[in-house]
Amino acid sequence: MKNIIINIQYCCKNNKNIPKKLYFKKWIQKILCKKKNINIITIRIVDEWEIKKLNFNYRKKNKPTNILSFPFNKFIKINYKLLGDLVLCKNIIEKESLKYNKSLESHWAHITIHGTLHLLGYDHQNNKEADIMERLENKIMLSLNYKKPHILKSF
Known part of the structure; x- marks a missing residue:
C-alpha cells in the first residue's frame, strides 16, 4: 500500500462505527494498485448538515447525500x-446500509470505491456511463470478498 497516502478528517459528532484507516486504504488500493504514482486522497467524514451544505453549494441539490467527490488530479x-x-x-451511509440490508462495512467499502472512481473520472450521467461504472464497482467489490452492490441492467 505504498502508493497511497490517505488523510482522514473526522468531522461528525459520533465517530462510532467508522472504518479504520487501514480499511479505506485497502479499498482504495484495489482501484489504484496499478498506478505508479504516490496518490494522495483526503477523506472527510461528516454529518448530514455539512454534506447537505456542500451538495447545495457545488451541485445545487438541497439535500444530503452519501458521498461527494472533488477531483483534483494534479501532481x-x-x-x-x-x-x-x-x-x-x-x-446517510448507516441509514442506507439498513435500508438496503447491506453490512455496514460492505456499504462503506462500496461508497468509498464509488467516490474514488469519480476522482479518476468515471461518472454515471447516462446509462452507458452508469453501466461501465457499476460493472467496475461490482468487480472491485467481488475482489474484496463483498457482494456485488449492483444488479446490472441490459440497455
Whole structure:
C-alpha cells in the first residue's frame, strides 16, 4: 500500500462505527494498485448538515447525500499526485446500509470505491456511463470478498 497516502478528517459528532484507516486504504488500493504514482486522497467524514451544505453549494441539490467527490488530479511534486477529496456522510451511509440490508462495512467499502472512481473520472450521467461504472464497482467489490452492490441492467 505504498502508493497511497490517505488523510482522514473526522468531522461528525459520533465517530462510532467508522472504518479504520487501514480499511479505506485497502479499498482504495484495489482501484489504484496499478498506478505508479504516490496518490494522495483526503477523506472527510461528516454529518448530514455539512454534506447537505456542500451538495447545495457545488451541485445545487438541497439535500444530503452519501458521498461527494472533488477531483483534483494534479501532481504536487514528481510522482506525487493529489487525486482529490472524498466527503462521506456517516449517517446517510448507516441509514442506507439498513435500508438496503447491506453490512455496514460492505456499504462503506462500496461508497468509498464509488467516490474514488469519480476522482479518476468515471461518472454515471447516462446509462452507458452508469453501466461501465457499476460493472467496475461490482468487480472491485467481488475482489474484496463483498457482494456485488449492483444488479446490472441490459440497455
